Amino acid sequence: MNSFTRVVGLAGMTLWSFTAAAEVFSPGNQRNGLDDLGDTEVEHGIFSVGYANTLAYNNDSQPGILFTARYFAGEKWYLLGEAQLGQFSTRAVINDGQEVRSDDEELLRYSAGAGYALLQGTASTSGVRAVPWVLAAELNAGEQHSGDTSGRYASLGMNVQFHGERIWTGIGVREFLVDDERLQSLESDGGTQWDISLGLYY
């Protein structure tokens, strides 16, 4: 009887010690409350779509559509990614009986670069609502395909931007160069482009 009591007692103590141990080594999760904080809306950059007009040397003015992504990299710097689709030529060029430019060539350009805000200020017409504006210099480099040929593309330009509450507006002008041998032979390897775009923050 005594040994049975001892066994039961020891078993009870063992079980109790497990329970006690479980209590010691199973602490509840500590919470600092940070998970409960709502995430603040973050503006990483701007997606914009716009109309672009390209005037290459020895070529007619050609329309296009311009897609741009800007990513804020600091107070004044932002990164750029661009894609432009449009017409390149609507007038054929024949050289020594050979067509070197057809009358229905299309243009595809994609490039990346950076912009730097040279001037920043406030624009207001009413004195009640004020819109921040930015004058930025933009440098782009990439590739341009026109017709059956392609070449490296580089541009330097200025962009005036109005950072509205929800809508972003940008108006840009740039000089560009393309090192496409066919366009070089046509003396059409550069020119001027302007664009107007509307964008949303993302």
Add this chain to the structure above:
Amino acid sequence: MQAMRLFSPLLILLITTVITLGIAQPATAEQVYIGLRNGPSEAFPVIYEVTPYRRLDVVARRGSWVKATDGRNSGWLHVDDLHLLETFPRDELWKLVNDARPGKHRLELTLSTASAYSVGWLFPVLGEYGSVRYTRAPEGDSAWSLLDAGVITQFAQPADYLTFSWNAFAGYAQSERGNTHWSDTAESTWVGGVGVEAMWRVARYFEVGARGEVGTTLDSDMTTHRSASLVWRLRL
């Protein structure tokens, strides 16, 4: 003599009073104002001022600037100035400051004298930086591309904003249109190389710099090319 004894304490008292009045400034309570700007940069003008005890809510963040509003007016202020707002919750402040810090990953774009551009991703690995890059030279008949992986190790930092690093890479170069940039037989080949770079942090999330690299084919020909690149790097 007696007169001197009588007047000495009076004279000392008089001098002390004059000095005290001369030094002491009238007590004025200076009110501190926190300026909210029209945009997320110090270049934008202050359009609204609040006292440190005004309750403001943060509605948006752009980089290290936050847009705060009291319900009627709103403006931008730097996250480092949020602590000036006495009523702003400390946990929210900590979270915003922490969120505004640049991460460890980098996105990289380069333009090189080898008539090539590259896009790369840099990521922390074993205390250093690993890199994966895609390089492409799109020039007509001599077009080629290279996909490589490597490591970048910083060896000097003379200032907070300036770092010097070396890099090593290995990858696979593909010849397009049968060009012979990497191989006389215009075949695709393995390439390895080393380089050194200097990077300047021009903004909180943005670095620009230059890199010099030497790459060689890992075959018996050992065709070697040297290049210098302009590097733009975004701290994600």
